[in-house]
Amino acid sequence: MEVILAKSAGFCFGVKRAVDQVYEQIEAAAKETDAKPIYTYGPIIHNEFVVQDLESRGVRVLESEAELDALMEGTVIIRSHGVPKRIQEKIERKGLSCIDATCPFVKRIHRIVEKESAAGKRIVIIGNAGHPEVEGIMGWSLTPADVIESTEEAVRFSPKEGEKLCVVSQTTFNYNKFQELVEIFQKRGYDISVANTICNATEERQTEAKDIAAKVDAMIVIGGKHSSNTRKLYEICSRECAHTCLIQTLDDLHLELPEAVRLVGITAGASTPNKLIEEVQNYVRINF
Numbered sequence: 534m535e536v537i538l539a540k541s542a543g544f545c546f547g548v549k550r551a552v553d554q555v556y557e558q559i560e561a562a563a564k565e566t567d568a569k570p571i572y573t574y575g576p577i578i579h580n581e582f583v584v585q586d587l588e589s590r591g592v593r594v595l596e597s598e599a600e601l602d603a604l605m606e607g608t609v610i611i612r613s614h615g616v617p618k619r620i621q622e623k624i625e626r627k628g629l630s631c632i633d634a635t636c637p638f639v640k641r642i643h644r645i646v647e648k649e650s651a652a653g654k655r656i657v658i659i660g661n662a663g664h665p666e667v668e669g670i671m672g673w674s675l676t677p678a679d680v681i682e683s684t685e686e687a688v689r690f691s692p693k694e695g696e697k698l699c700v701v702s703q704t705t706f707n708y709n710k711f712q713e714l715v716e717i718f719q720k721r722g723y724d725i726s727v728a729n730t731i732c733n734a735t736e737e738r739q740t741e742a743k744d745i746a747a748k749v750d751a752m753i754v755i756g757g758k759h760s761s762n763t764r765k766l767y768e769i770c771s772r773e774c775a776h777t778c779l780i781q782t783l784d785d786l787h788l789e790l791p792e793a794v795r796l797v798g799i800t801a802g803a804s805t806p807n808k809l810i811e812e813v814q815n816y817v818r819i820n821f
């Protein structure tokens with residue numbers, strides 16, 4: 534069977550970089566005689582297999598700030614979403630070693646927010662309130678930041694007389710929605726500076742999946758059952774290719790394909806490890 538594997542399948546640049554940094558820390562610790570424990574502040578990625586693998590190598594997940602408070606020693610790795618500035622400072626103040634694996638695209642937002650809020654601007658984050666990335670961004674503003682997610686919230690928002698606004702976005706926010714919300718502010722004549730900080734990794738993965746699905750006889754999407762970006766990939770591919778299936782691991786792969794099938798496409802959600810993608814790819818090449 535011929536296979537087309539999407540180049541953008543699986544981890545984006547920022548997640549790959551963060552996961553790699555955890556494995557580097559494990560390797561470095563293995564060479565030391567009195568290695569200190571390694572922690573990640575929250576799960577490094579939303580993939581239970583990766584988190585389990587790391588756990589089996591001694592990496593523990595800090596689930597809350599209280600758990601961080603209780604630490605006396607070790608290395609704490611900040612994941613790609615980033616954290617509020619005070620958390621990073623707390624890690625350092627406690628004398629723990631801090632590995633900052635915040636995605637550079639998210640770090641750029643932190644810098645904008647810190648600088649613009651210091652210059653007296655009110656920060657508006659277009660994104661999902663409560664998302665760890667947004668919480669992190671808020672934590673770099675020197676003044677209270679607002680989070681706006683919907684048209685209703687944008688309409689309801691009203692700055693003070695003469696107030697200057699700096700608008701940024703969560704990296705994974707939908708571009709069209711972002712534009713729509715910014716336009717509401719512009720039409721109302723607010724004094725705003727806008728930084729489009731959306732990362733196109735998700736969009737690129739979706740566009741490539743759509744192109745491949747349109748060409749192949751069957752399409753395999755690999756990713757977590759509960760991962761929304763994986764489901765979205767599945768929907769996009771299903772529209773282009775009738776034989777599209779969604780699998781979590783190789784065990785779920787029971788493709789019953791018509792004889793005429795010669796070309797299979799493969800893509801994967803943002804939290805799918807490379808090893809799994811390769812396993813599926815090799816299996817399909819050899820067994821179909």
Ligand code: F3S
Binds near residue numbers: 548613614638733
């Ligand atoms: Fe990934 Fe960084 Fe973009 S974590 S989705 S490359 S902002």
